[in-house]
């Protein structure tokens with residue numbers, strides 16, 4: 222989930238909003254101004270309802286952002302990198318790079334988000350109480366009370382013990398802590414996620430059949446939880462089956478290389494057409510890797526130009542290619558392999574800066590097939 226509108230960068234984390242949030246914001250504002258607020262505080266002009274509704278929704282999204290920042294800042298404190306926070310259709314998502322190192326860290330990271338929501342709820346409730354106590358406008362009291370309510374609902378929903386919700390992470394951390402078995406914890410949390418997702422869909426369908434249109438929303442949420450829990454379970458099976466597999470077990474050892482100063486036309490004739498590979502590492506005169514040349518790049522050079530361009534000029538510079546060590550676990554480097562990146566998911570294997578191999582997506586697929594079989 223990538224943001225459509227970038228709001229800014231906080232502690233290295235890109236914070237953004239996906240366009241689907243605008244639809245939710247419009248729906249919420251409309252529901253508040255047209256239903257909830259006039260019922261809770263009658264007697265105001267329509268413009269006043271829309272103003273308070275708009276302000277409440279903006280503050281609500283700010284508290285949603287606070288929830289995700291809670292997760293993210295705690296993750297940073299526990300040594301887990303965070304790439305981005307994006308607000309979207311189902312609230313917010315903080316994209317962590319890598320897994321928490323231990324159950325305690327996982328528990329704290331998961332708890333921090335709902336914690337922020339509950340603090341926001343308390344703040345809304347106290348503010349509503351204060352405005353009411355000093356005889357302030359009951360429209361403002363209604364708006365603040367709504368903020369308290371939605372933050373309680375948000376925290377409550379997220380605390381349901383089912384992956385991928387925060388409660389699912391808490392459950393995962395607890396099972397992991399008590400059994401010392403991370404896989405088992407994942408099975409428990411994702412099974413709960415599938416059960417909860419299915420239940421949401423069932424209740425939603427019954428609701429829609431009974432005329433409650435909000436049931437459609439529940440179906441959507443249930444479908445999202447069900448899909449995400451399934452994906453997490455599949456990922457866990459992959460991680461388990463690739464346990465112990467290192468980069469050197471799947472790489473192509475001592476790959477054929479291309480000289481940096483060789484003309485592209487020569488490389489095409491003598492290397493690509495002869496060895497039937499779609500990419501070759503490029504090395505300089507001293508044998509150091511300087512890049513990765515793909516067949517696709519060679520094809521993009523006009524035929525007449527190929528004699529005048531060198532491999533190094535056309536290749537992906539080594540800084541832009543994923544480089545891994547031979548003894549790294551395959552599972553860990555897969556996250557860095559960027560299959561849709563420029564190098565097409567290929568990784569160079571370097572041992573103390575010396576090229577020892579290359580890993581292609583095909584190598585990875587073969588390893589997975591062998592591991593699962």
Ligand SMILES: [Zn+2]
Pocket residue numbers: 288289292334335379387
């Ligand atoms: Zn959360």
